[in-house]
Amino acid sequence: MRLSVGTLRQPIPLHADRTAIRSRLIYLALTLLRSACFSNSFMPTSSKSTRARQRDAVSLLRAEHQEVREWFEQFKNATDESRQSSLAHNICDALRLHTAIEEQIFYPAFFEATEEKAIHQAVEVEHHAVKELIAEIEQSTPSADYFRAKVNVLGEMIKHHVKEEEKSGGMFAKAKKAKMDLVALGRELAERKSELESKQKESRLIAMREAL
Numbered sequence: 161m162r163l164s165v166g167t168l169r170q171p172i173p174l175h176a177d178r179t180a181i182r183s184r185l186i187y188l189a190l191t192l193l194r195s196a197c198f199s200n201s202f203m204p205t206s207s208k209s210t211r212a213r214q215r216d217a218v219s220l221l222r223a224e225h226q227e228v229r230e231w232f233e234q235f236k237n238a239t240d241e242s243r244q245s246s247l248a249h250n251i252c253d254a255l256r257l258h259t260a261i262e263e264q265i266f267y268p269a270f271f272e273a274t275e276e277k278a279i280h281q282a283v284e285v286e287h288h289a290v291k292e293l294i295a296e297i298e299q300s301t302p303s304a305d306y307f308r309a310k311v312n313v314l315g316e317m318i319k320h321h322v323k324e325e326e327k328s329g330g331m332f333a334k335a336k337k338a339k340m341d342l343v344a345l346g347r348e349l350a351e352r353k354s355e356l357e358s359k360q361k362e363s364r365l366i367a368m369r370e371a372l
């Protein structure tokens with residue numbers, strides 16, 4: 161049985177044999193462990209949430225950009241399939257959270273403060289394309305045709321997205337100029353992210369329980 165990046169989101173077929181079920185459970189357990197490592201879960205919750213709440217919206221989003229950029233670089237050099245799968249999984253999860261908090265909180269606040277319709281719509285269209293590619297990667301495996309190409313193209317799309325937001329005169333610069341309350345917005349983003357992260361972990365635990 162081939163395990164894909166999104167395996168944990170799919171039900172185990174009734175006819176699955178014991179080896180396949182065992183592989184799935186091992187994969188799910190490793191996924192939870194990886195998720196804990198990469199989200200700095202070994203850091204005490206209080207200091208982690210305090211640090212996140214102290215960040216303003218732009219710093220928080222920039223830090224997320226940096227995190228996925230590093231994973232994309234590591235992916236380019238990864239030759240081992242399990243490492244590729246692990247990195248792709250982290251990238252997809254992080255981008256799902258990032259796009260969600262931007263769309264639900266940061267973009268509406270930006271549009272309300274600046275009325276920059278063209279920028280607002282452009283980033284939303286970019287997100288749409290990014291999410292479609294994420295869904296394809298999650299259904300794929302490192303040994304499948306186009307897997308590497310898909311992750312690398314996603315990396316290029318994110319590079320462009322980051323440039324549009326971070327460049328001088330870009331979205332973040334305009335947000336600062338518009339005197340948005342970026343500290344309050346940062347708190348809101350951190351809280352929403354934490355809620356969504358909990359839901360992600362919860363759905364994995366449910367998938368594990370269902371697989372037993």
Ligand SMILES: [Fe+2]
Pocket residue numbers: 221225258262321322325
């Ligand atoms: Fe972003």
